[in-house]
Amino acid sequence: MKKVAVECRHIGLAYGRTEVLKDITLKIEPGEFFALLGPSGSGKSTLLRLIAGFNQHNRGELLVDGRDITGVPPHARNIGMVFQSYALWPHLTVFDNVAFGLVERKLPREEIRRRTEAALELVGLREYAARRPNQLSGGQQQRVALARTIVIEPQVLLLDEPLSNLDKQLRVTMRQELLALQRKLGITTIFVTHDQEEAMTTADRMAVLDAGVVQQVGTPAELFDFPVNRFVANFVGTMNLIDGVLEPAGDGVDFVAAPLGRLRLPRRDDFAPGPAAISFRPHVVQLQDAAAARDPALLWIEGTVEAAEFLGETTRYRVRVAGLALTADQAHLGGVRNFSEGSRVALGVAPAQLRCLRE
Amino acid sequence: MNAATAAPASATGGTVAALRRAWGVSPGSLLALAAVIAFLAAFLLLPVGTVFATAFREADGSFTLGHFASFFTTTLMRESFYNSLVVAAASVAIASAIAVPLAYLTVRFEFRGAILIQTLGVLPLIMPPFVGAVAMTLIWGRSGTVNLLLDEHLGLTIPFMQGLNGVIFVESLHYFPFILMNLIVALRNIDSAMEEAALNLGCRGWRLFRRVVFPLALPGYLAGAALVFIKVFDDLGTPLVLGQTNLLAPQAYLRITQVGLEDPMGYVISVIMIAFSILALWLSVRVMKGRDFTTVQKGAGGLARRRLSAGESILAYAGIVLVLLVVLSPHLGLLILSFAQIWSFAPLPDAWTLRHYATVFADSTFMIRNTLLYCGLAAAIDVAIGVTIAYLILRTRLPGRRWLDFAASAAIAVPGIVLAIGYLRTFQGVQLGGVPITQTWLLIMIAYAVRRLPYALRSCMAALQQINVSLEEAAEMLGASGWRVVRRIVIPLMAGGILAGFVSSFITAAVELSATILLVVRESQAPMSYGIYLYMQSVAGRGPGAALGVLAVALVAIGTYLSHRVVERAQLANAPARGIEAA
Numbered sequence: 001m002k003k004v005a006v007e008c009r010h011i012g013l014a015y016g017r018t019e020v021l022k023d024i025t026l027k028i029e030p031g032e033f034f035a036l037l038g039p040s041g042s043g044k045s046t047l048l049r050l051i052a053g054f055n056q057h058n059r060g061e062l063l064v065d066g067r068d069i070t071g072v073p074p075h076a077r078n079i080g081m082v083f084q085s086y087a088l089w090p091h092l093t094v095f096d097n098v099a100f101g102l103v104e105r106k107l108p109r110e111e112i113r114r115r116t117e118a119a120l121e122l123v124g125l126r127e128y129a130a131r132r133p134n135q136l137s138g139g140q141q142q143r144v145a146l147a148r149t150i151v152i153e154p155q156v157l158l159l160d161e162p163l164s165n166l167d168k169q170l171r172v173t174m175r176q177e178l179l180a181l182q183r184k185l186g187i188t189t190i191f192v193t194h195d196q197e198e199a200m201t202t203a204d205r206m207a208v209l210d211a212g213v214v215q216q217v218g219t220p221a222e223l224f225d226f227p228v229n230r231f232v233a234n235f236v237g238t239m240n241l242i243d244g245v246l247e248p249a250g251d252g253v254d255f256v257a258a259p260l261g262r263l264r265l266p267r268r269d270d271f272a273p274g275p276a277a278i279s280f281r282p283h284v285v286q287l288q289d290a291a292a293a294r295d296p297a298l299l300w301i302e303g304t305v306e307a308a309e310f311l312g313e314t315t316r317y318r319v320r321v322a323g324l325a326l327t328a329d330q331a332h333l334g335g336v337r338n339f340s341e342g343s344r345v346a347l348g349v350a351p352a353q354l355r356c357l358r359e
Numbered sequence: 360m361n362a363a364t365a366a367p368a369s370a371t372g373g374t375v376a377a378l379r380r381a382w383g384v385s386p387g388s389l390l391a392l393a394a395v396i397a398f399l400a401a402f403l404l405l406p407v408g409t410v411f412a413t414a415f416r417e418a419d420g421s422f423t424l425g426h427f428a429s430f431f432t433t434t435l436m437r438e439s440f441y442n443s444l445v446v447a448a449a450s451v452a453i454a455s456a457i458a459v460p461l462a463y464l465t466v467r468f469e470f471r472g473a474i475l476i477q478t479l480g481v482l483p484l485i486m487p488p489f490v491g492a493v494a495m496t497l498i499w500g501r502s503g504t505v506n507l508l509l510d511e512h513l514g515l516t517i518p519f520m521q522g523l524n525g526v527i528f529v530e531s532l533h534y535f536p537f538i539l540m541n542l543i544v545a546l547r548n549i550d551s552a553m554e555e556a557a558l559n560l561g562c563r564g565w566r567l568f569r570r571v572v573f574p575l576a577l578p579g580y581l582a583g584a585a586l587v588f589i590k591v592f593d594d595l596g597t598p599l600v601l602g603q604t605n606l607l608a609p610q611a612y613l614r615i616t617q618v619g620l621e622d623p624m625g626y627v628i629s630v631i632m633i634a635f636s637i638l639a640l641w642l643s644v645r646v647m648k649g650r651d652f653t654t655v656q657k658g659a660g661g662l663a664r665r666r667l668s669a670g671e672s673i674l675a676y677a678g679i680v681l682v683l684l685v686v687l688s689p690h691l692g693l694l695i696l697s698f699a700q701i702w703s704f705a706p707l708p709d710a711w712t713l714r715h716y717a718t719v720f721a722d723s724t725f726m727i728r729n730t731l732l733y734c735g736l737a738a739a740i741d742v743a744i745g746v747t748i749a750y751l752i753l754r755t756r757l758p759g760r761r762w763l764d765f766a767a768s769a770a771i772a773v774p775g776i777v778l779a780i781g782y783l784r785t786f787q788g789v790q791l792g793g794v795p796i797t798q799t800w801l802l803i804m805i806a807y808a809v810r811r812l813p814y815a816l817r818s819c820m821a822a823l824q825q826i827n828v829s830l831e832e833a834a835e836m837l838g839a840s841g842w843r844v845v846r847r848i849v850i851p852l853m854a855g856g857i858l859a860g861f862v863s864s865f866i867t868a869a870v871e872l873s874a875t876i877l878l879v880v881r882e883s884q885a886p887m888s889y890g891i892y893l894y895m896q897s898v899a900g901r902g903p904g905a906a907l908g909v910l911a912v913a914l915v916a917i918g919t920y921l922s923h924r925v926v927e928r929a930q931l932a933n934a935p936a937r938g939i940e941a942a
Contacts, residue, residue: 054555054663074558081559087552091574100570101560152560 003030003186004065004155006051011060013046013212020046021057022212028190028205033182035203036192039235043212048158048192052081064155075104080154084161086145088133094120094144095129101152119151122181139170146178150185157182157189163198175202196236200224208232229359233279240326241279241357248273259322260301270356277357284353285328287317290344298348301326305339319345383755385841391747392757398744399766402809406781407633407773413784414626426623430631435605436624440631442523443607447592449527451584454535457682458583462542463568464675469664475679476539482686485915487870487888488533489596490908491689493895495529496520496601497702498692504706525601530591532686537590538583545579546572546662554662572662578646585643589636593774595873600895607632608873611776615877620783629777636772690912697905715902723890723907730869730886730911733800737807738864741815742857744808749819750845754828764820768813775873778806782878803878803886807868814867815860822856823849855926862922866915887911 006028013021021043028034036044049055051062053074061068069077088097099116107115120126123143133141142162149157162178163171179202182189193199199206200220207217208231216223216232227233230241244257246265253271255263255278265271265278286298294300303321314329315338328347332338339345378384384392417423430436465473498504499519506516519528549572557563557571573580595608604613607628614625667675697715699708748767752760770778782802789796796802826849834844850857872888879889887907894904 052555052559054558073563074555075561075563078561079559081556083552083556085550085552087550087556089553089556089571089575091577100557100562104561104566148556148560 002065002155004188005030005063006156006188006190007061007063007066008047009061009063011047011050011057011062013043013050013055013057013059020212021050024060024212024214026207026214026217028188030188031186033179033189033191033202033204035199035206036190036209037194037196037199037206037235038209039194042209044192044194044209045160046212047209048081048160048190051156051190052079052158053077078152078154079156079158080149080152081158081160082142082145082149082162084164086133086141086165088141088144088148090133092132093129094125094131094133094136097133097144098129098148098151100148105152115151119147122150123147138166139174142166142174146181150181150187154187157187159189159191161192161194163193164195171198178202200236208235210235226355227357230277230357233355233357238282238327239279240282240285241277242324242326243277244275246271246273246276246356259324263299263301265299265354266351268351274358279355279357280349280353282316282327282329283314284349285326285330286348287319287328287330287339288346288348289339290346292346294346295348298350299354301347301349303345303347305341305343305345307341308338310338317345319347321347382757384751384757387842388747388751388755392751392763395744395747395763398740399809402782402805403770403773403778404766406778406785409785410626410629410633410777410781414623414630426627430624430627433624436610436628439605439607439610439628442605443592446523446526446530446606447588450531450534450591451538451587453527453531454538454587455580455584457531457535457686458538458542459580461679461682462539462546464679465543466546466662467664468671468675469666470672470675475683477543482533482536482690485866485870485919486533486690486693486908486912487596487872488529488594488689489600489872489895490870490891490911491533491693492525492529492597492600493901494692494696494905495689496525497696498688499528500525502704507704507706520601523603523606526598526603526606529597529601529689530594531587532689534587534590535686537586538580541579541583541586542576545576548579549575549662551663581643581646585639588639589772592635592639593632593776593873595774595776595876596892599876600892608774608776611780612877615780615783620787625780626784629774629780632774632777633772636774640772693905693908693912696901697909699902699905712902715906718903719906719910723887723903725883726885726887726890726907727910727914729800729884730888730914733804733807733886734865734868736804737811737868738815738861740805740808741812741864742819742861744812745815745819745860746823746850746853746857748816749823750849753820753823754831764816767816770809771813773810775806775810775871775875776877778810779874779877782806782874797878798880800884803875803884806874806878807871808864810871810874811864811868814863818856818860818863819853822853822859825856826852855928859922859926862918866918869915869918870911887914 006026008024008026011021011024012019024043024047036047038044046055050057051064053069053072057070062070064077064079089100092100095116098119099112102112102115117126117129120129123146125140125143125147128136128140128144133144136144142165146162159178163174166174175198191199191203203220205217205219206223208215208223210231216228218226220236223232223236227236227239230239233239233241242255242257242260244255244260247254247256249264252267253265253273255265255276257263257278263278286295288294290302301321303319303326305317306320306325307318309316310332313332315332317328317330317339319326319328326347330338375386378386378389414426415422415424417425430440461476465476496503500506501516501518501521503520505519510516518524553571553575554567557567562570593608595612598604598606598609599612604610611625611628611632614622614628618624695708696702698711698713700710700712700714702708744767748763751757752764782805783797786796786802791799791801830852831844831848834848839847869886870888872892875886875889876892879885882893885893888911891904891908891911894900894907
């Protein structure tokens, strides 16, 4: 099967005066597992439906395999979509659901049977062929929906929140299955989700959308380690953000923020003078008693423990530093006593873990 | 207090507590239950049972299938049976041909005509087919308006009203909205993703309709079609008014009125009619089983709608106007007839007059009074029983409570004529204050109550289902006892539904004819529906008959409209406080 690229060039979509998508430019490489991540209302599903042909963009071009398919009706696109609700037809058996697209393509009966059975085999539901969708569990319905879509060998596979209707454990199993299947078929896949964990664990690359705008595109690690703005920083993982101003000072840079006073940072390309937010992830913080000896390689901030949430693997502390509430995660080891509420602590962060956000 | 008096008291208290614990019922609701069961037993189960027993018994009381054998060996009976099937099936077919395109048009496209189509839904409720049947002959008959015009301009005539055609034509025009409304609801409930998934796999247009959309709406269609089949199969008034007596319902009527109550054939026909009603209902339920195709997901809309182009719009409107003209022809015809001086062998009447209304007001106001009396009492009985059954079913764990719903709803499958025959036979010789009960209007009123009970019951069930049980629990927590909770919380909150039930019982009873026609023994007992039928028997009576028909339709239409408004307002006023909906 030929692997194809999907490319959005300056795509805009507006309903009346409401702009749903603004100047979307993205290139999804052939065979890539690509995630569209964003909160509800960010336009991610709209973009997916637009690629399937259920919405039409007002501006820009949509290229599949280098060909502009703007205006091609959905039934002629050969782009498969798995719906959030699965949309399995209750009046048809599992077999007939899966065979549906092949019947539309007027294939010989024997080939329909062979390919339908192969698709059901692929998702491990061959013995369920005679059942009705409402006799299947959520995970099985999900697999039927998947089989129904891949059996037509679409150029592109679209998945609209495919795991959101499953319970947590099944979600983890299904996303591994989904990934294995995608690798096996090598089909270019675009996957919409609001769950960052889902996106990060499966996608080769992902795009974060907010308010109809692509905020950032990159591999999960790139987005997590180097978010370009506050939205991405907060949506992908948790981030401590401290607003202030960077000022040149001697051989370093001073970060001036009301709650902290003046903090000396090393000189770095991204620490250019001007207003900025300095940020760091909760898990890079080293938390210790305020009175304990401090590692001079780290930057230190003092505060008071305000709350602690025990999450099992880690304990998440909320530390009050003047007007700020900072979050710090500490790995939990059996027998180690946690910091109690009200205790004075020091938060240490390696300068290399600091990020400077301007937007 | 001494031990002797305390013991029985605590024993009673113990029984009450045990009842509550086991079934969630109070002694008061058990009393209500007993009353409901007694009513249903006396006026539904016993009479219908009597009909069955009579059909299967020799004069000496021994069991026999002989009456059925002679039914199927009598040519007239066989022919009537066959005709009834043909008329019912053909009516369903024609009604479908009208309803399916209209339903699809409404759901699929954005255009204003959709509201027109929606209003069609109430037409069969406000005017039963027999009322407009005579007017229909004047418009569509051999020498009616349409054929006179066709003959004059094209030199041809179409036998719309000839023989059974007339019955089929009139019935399908009246009852197609049952299919239309059910189908619209079913189509609206289809999740848009169902359609998109098919488009995504390369299916569209007619194939999309045939392979996905219609199969998903099929349960709704079948529910409507079964209803139309039963209504037509059981209808007595229309064939009588049109003079087509070789059908089952008219045969049953003629047998009882002309041969007498002892003639077994009337009972055999009754059993066959009930059997077919049950069969049609059973088939539609059976097809539904395991196929709850209500597929709308949270937040997802129905089928994708599209705007019609200018050309398509014109075509659609032209089609709808044409259908509307045909569908409204009985109503228009009735109105014209009520103002016509002479209307015969002419496209329109030669002269106009208000005389018929004067005649009706001079001679027949007692009929209007009778209708208000019978239907008002019947509807009151219906909502009382409806509330009781709804409460027992939804709020108690009484064993076998579902049977109550089943028994009360079973009246749907009992044709009016059959119920009337059952009453005459069962209550033969029963005296009430020295007067045979079959000579009084009581049975007419009770027949209305029994026949329209299913409507009221549905309304009451729906209303109670919408009330979150926590509202009652809150009242109980604050110290209100069972009956006080019902009176202070349940009934006020159900008021809209109760009223809707009352009105739908009332208005459908106001135009009931098939039981009425057999139970009215003196003209002074006649309600409006009987009066219309009586007037329509003679050519001279058509004018006043039409005028009375117009009055009945107006009464029913106003009632429908008012209840609609009141229910809407009640729903707004009683909308749950914010946050409850999400729960």
